[in-house]
Amino acid sequence: LTVAYDGSGFHGWQKQCPPGEAPLRTVAGTIEQTLQRLVGQPITLYGSSRTDAGVHAKGQLAQFDAATRIPIKAFAQALTGRLPRDIDIRDARIVPDDFHLIHEVHSKQYRYRIFNSSTRPLDRRLYTYHNWMDIDIGRMADAARRFVGTHDFAGFACAKHGRLSTVRTIYRCAIEQPPDDPEVHIVIEGDGFLYNMVRIVAGTLLDIGRGRFEPHVIDHVLESKDRQAAGPTLPPEGLWLEWVRLGENAGTA
């Protein structure tokens, strides 16, 4: 499944709840329940990225096993029609029985949206981060380029990242400005991201734009792996998972 959602009303993509406690509303849990009614059997849904509470997605990928007679061409629309308005299933495809989504991920792109204006974002306040201070976009772009390549991102991760390796490869990191709009976007594409990594990258780039740090602080944090030398973790509402790309031969039977 290709899944888009407004993360505002969810406790993230998925959340383990202690046994006995009421399950929280999650994206995966909501889709699982609807799928179970649609195909008439228990479903476990596996996502490519565990987005946090408040984080949004345009192109999350997810996988499940089921036997159903619903034609695959009609499946996305049939499922969307039964889901609440904050989830949209954009596509559905059949994959081979031995397909394991998370092994097939080649790269992902995230976008952090900053609403850069002295006026409040109002209808975008749950979808952007509001910055009202002057920022230097050129400095931010200079700093963003320094993330490209294979680096140890331990300095840009939340301490409880829970991963054996903190080495990731960033293919692209750039600043984009939609025309005639107050937004400034930090766009980052890589083979994988650590816990809170994009939000810390965004917080560091924003602090560089505001003049608190020089662009070369990026090189220093990558080298020293010192989380304290980086900027703050920006809030989840500005973060969008844009797309997940699979390897070239993924999903062909």
Added chain:
Amino acid sequence: LTVAYDGSGFHGWQKQCPPGEAPLRTVAGTIEQTLQRLVGQPITLYGSSRTDAGVHAKGQLAQFDAATRIPIKAFAQALTGRLPRDIDIRDARIVPDDFHLIHEVHSKQYRYRIFNSSTRPLDRRLYTYHNWMDIDIGRMADAARRFVGTHDFAGFACAKHGRLSTVRTIYRCAIEQPPDDPEVHIVIEGDGFLYNMVRIVAGTLLDIGRGRFEPHVIDHVLESKDRQAAGPTLPPEGLWLEWVRLGENAGTA
């Protein structure tokens, strides 16, 4: 005051509550409470337009009387800083003591935003109306022009409009499409609007776009004043009060 707000969380601009009942959250009530704490005296706020629950505004105007030492240049920011995130005071000006806002209104512009796509609006679902059917923009533009002029709009008003005269002058009515975006906007400017008028105008134009009516149905409804011959009242979330213009000499002492 020039006031922008996200109407999603409000029971409209203002709402009379039966005595003894808990007051509902309204835009005017929220600003009044905050103003009272800011200037230290009871405040009654008068708006130029009573927007319904769920309707948004970029440039509502409102007026109040108070004695305060807060400099007028700093007033909008001081007030905004004390208000919840779904209200933004964009400007504040001093007017003469005998100024009566609703007598000074020359024209207003509303925008009805249609999210025209087979995919769901997600982060715009509280700010647009979702249309997934094919529409003919040219037909809608042809029909929209027919509203321009001075007409009796009784056929485009909710029965409980409560006004003595249903004659209004429309200066402009057009279809706009933001570039590289799935939205289609119905923009209407006039000297005043009846209860639900813009939402019924939008519903009729959308039905014309969908092929349910011919563009000349507008002329028929204007002539016959037959509400049943017009299209449905579209929901409030797509409606935005864009601006309110005052007469040329309004507010000069």
